[in-house]
Amino acid sequence: MRKIxxxxxxxxxxxxxxxxxxxxxxxxxxxNIEVVGFSLNGEDVLKWFxxxxxxxxxxxxxxxxxxxxxxxxxxxxxxxxxxxxxxxSYDDVKLIKEVLKIGALGFLAKKCAGENIVEAINKxxxxxxxxxxSIQQKLLDTFNTHKSTSKEFVSQDGSFFSSLTPRELxxxxxxxxxxxxxxxxxxxxxxxxxxxxxxxxxxxxxxxxNVVGLAIYALKNNLV
Amino acid sequence: MRKIxxxxxxxxxxxxxxxxxxxxxxxxxxxNIEVVGFSLNGEDVLKWFxxxxxxxxxxxxxxxxxxxxxxxxxxxxxxxxxxxxxxxSYDDVKLIKEVLKIGALGFLAKKCAGENIVEAINKxxxxxxxxxxSIQQKLLDTFNTHKSTSKEFVSQDGSFFSSLTPRELxxxxxxxxxxxxxxxxxxxxxxxxxxxxxxxxxxxxxxxxNVVGLAIYALKNNLV
DNA sequence: TTGTTTCTAACGGTTTTCAGTGATAAATAA
DNA sequence: TTATTTATCACTGAAAACCGTTAGAAACAA
Numbered sequence: 001m002r003k004i005x006x007x008x009x010x011x012x013x014x015x016x017x018x019x020x021x022x023x024x025x026x027x028x029x030x031x032n033i034e035v036v037g038f039s040l041n042g043e044d045v046l047k048w049f050x051x052x053x054x055x056x057x058x059x060x061x062x063x064x065x066x067x068x069x070x071x072x073x074x075x076x077x078x079x080x081x082x083x084x085x086x087x088x089s090y091d092d093v094k095l096i097k098e099v100l101k102i103g104a105l106g107f108l109a110k111k112c113a114g115e116n117i118v119e120a121i122n123k124x125x126x127x128x129x130x131x132x133x134s135i136q137q138k139l140l141d142t143f144n145t146h147k148s149t150s151k152e153f154v155s156q157d158g159s160f161f162s163s164l165t166p167r168e169l170x171x172x173x174x175x176x177x178x179x180x181x182x183x184x185x186x187x188x189x190x191x192x193x194x195x196x197x198x199x200x201x202x203x204x205x206x207x208x209x210n211v212v213g214l215a216i217y218a219l220k221n222n223l224v
Numbered sequence: 225m226r227k228i229x230x231x232x233x234x235x236x237x238x239x240x241x242x243x244x245x246x247x248x249x250x251x252x253x254x255x256n257i258e259v260v261g262f263s264l265n266g267e268d269v270l271k272w273f274x275x276x277x278x279x280x281x282x283x284x285x286x287x288x289x290x291x292x293x294x295x296x297x298x299x300x301x302x303x304x305x306x307x308x309x310x311x312x313s314y315d316d317v318k319l320i321k322e323v324l325k326i327g328a329l330g331f332l333a334k335k336c337a338g339e340n341i342v343e344a345i346n347k348x349x350x351x352x353x354x355x356x357x358s359i360q361q362k363l364l365d366t367f368n369t370h371k372s373t374s375k376e377f378v379s380q381d382g383s384f385f386s387s388l389t390p391r392e393l394x395x396x397x398x399x400x401x402x403x404x405x406x407x408x409x410x411x412x413x414x415x416x417x418x419x420x421x422x423x424x425x426x427x428x429x430x431x432x433x434n435v436v437g438l439a440i441y442a443l444k445n446n447l448v
Numbered sequence: 449t450t451g452t453t454t455c456t457a458a459c460g461g462t463t464t465t466c467a468g469t470g471a472t473a474a475a476t477a478a
Numbered sequence: 479t480t481a482t483t484t485a486t487c488a489c490t491g492a493a494a495a496c497c498g499t500t501a502g503a504a505a506c507a508a
Contacts, residue, residue: 021338022246114245178433193487209402215436
């Protein structure tokens with residue numbers, strides 16, 4: 001007896017075609033999954049979903065033009081239907097919390113095994129969350145160790161760079177571009193002192209040691 | 225009539241398992257290709273090839289512990305037999321020239337289509353070089369325009385840390401971990417002055433402005 | 449053997465970052 | 479309306495980074 005089953009429609013977005021082809025090949029052996037399209041940048045994802053639908057979107061964070069966060073944010077602001085699994089090179093907890101907040105259901109690090117992707121697709125298609133084991137552990141760890149730390153580690157909802165003010169983001173981005181305080185003050189038309197205040201607050205808010213920590217944070221969160 | 229054919233033995237090295245699984249899936253439909261192993265870092269590649277052989281090695285540049293360049297260099301110094309196809313996120317001309325010089329036969333950017341990998345494997349297995357079309361063009365362009373560039377300068381955006389000395393790498397990694405000069409000197413058991421010299425040389429070699437630039441370079445090249 | 453690279457170290461001087469504290473006006477949220 | 483957040487600016491002192499230059503010893507390559 002053959003069971004009639006609606007296939008799960010999957011769309012893939014990643015700027016590495018070779019990775020896309022790989023995922024397609026992995027999924028091709030799954031009878032209940034159908035890859036309905038892919039694109040190599042965020043812009044094309046947005047375009048595609050204007051006139052098409054899919055059940056699950058596998059979305060890379062690091063993409064040219066429009067990055068994954070921006071795509072997700074856009075969907076989030078427009079009541080999207082498809083379930084989103086975020087794909088990233090970094091399994092950074094702050095990033096994970098951020099994407100969950102703006103509507104992602106699953107998170108996969110690229111270092112995870114390919115088989116996880118099948119499991120992830122099936123789970124999120126049912127509306128369940130999916131995280132790879134090591135990431136689950138990481139998330140738990142931060143929830144445990146940081147519930148007692150001072151106010152500013154996690155802002156209730158767990159996102160972090162959303163807790164930065166717009167101005168702080170400006171400064172952070174320029175720091176990550178290797179500008180020094182004087183140069184930043186010139187570019188933002190504010191005083192050196194003000195820039196220093198912002199920098200100080202960033203270091204404290206993000207719980208890093210110095211500008212190097214800020215730069216790394218910015219990079220990992222695709223702010224540059 | 226069935227032709228008896230020796231399969232091409234392929235070994236894959238990349239720190240993203242999901243990409244490895246993808247490549248394996250892509251290659252699984254090729255009758256004359258057999259994947260004989262893989263690893264997630266350079267160290268394991270070197271170990272594996274001490275006691276095993278393969279015809280073709282697909283080698284990612286950005287890997288933790290021992291990077292692709294170092295692996296290739298090691299093979300190069302030891303008269304290796306296997307043909308190497310270098311895989312990289314960046315299709316930087318300087319990087320390509322570098323890997324060719326130390327014995328790679330093929331070069332694939334990750335943004336290339338998956339089918340290219342099959343072609344690449346077949347070509348290099350016959351001792352021929354393989355480059356994806358867009359890369360061929362790039363190489364030609366620079367050979368024409370750059371016949372008179374200066375000796376050796378390093379990339380702005382990454383991919384050339386093979387020109388850094390081991391000690392410089394040590395220092396770079398610690399900087400990217402937010403350690404300051406004093407802490408680094410303690411950890412490496414050298415004087416503060418020496419660390420400062422290394423830092424200075426790094427900034428100059430990598431053509432960045434400050435420690436932030438160094439950290440970004442380290443991160444982009446997977447050194448942390 | 450000779451030249452080159454690497455690692456080590458030092459020094460003086462300048463610029464930048466960092467920590468702590470405090471403060472005001474404007475915008476925003478409760 | 480009141481409280482909070484955000485953006486702005488200032489001052490001090492200490493620590494760290496940065497610049498230019500020099501130089502010896504060891505390891506390595508031609």
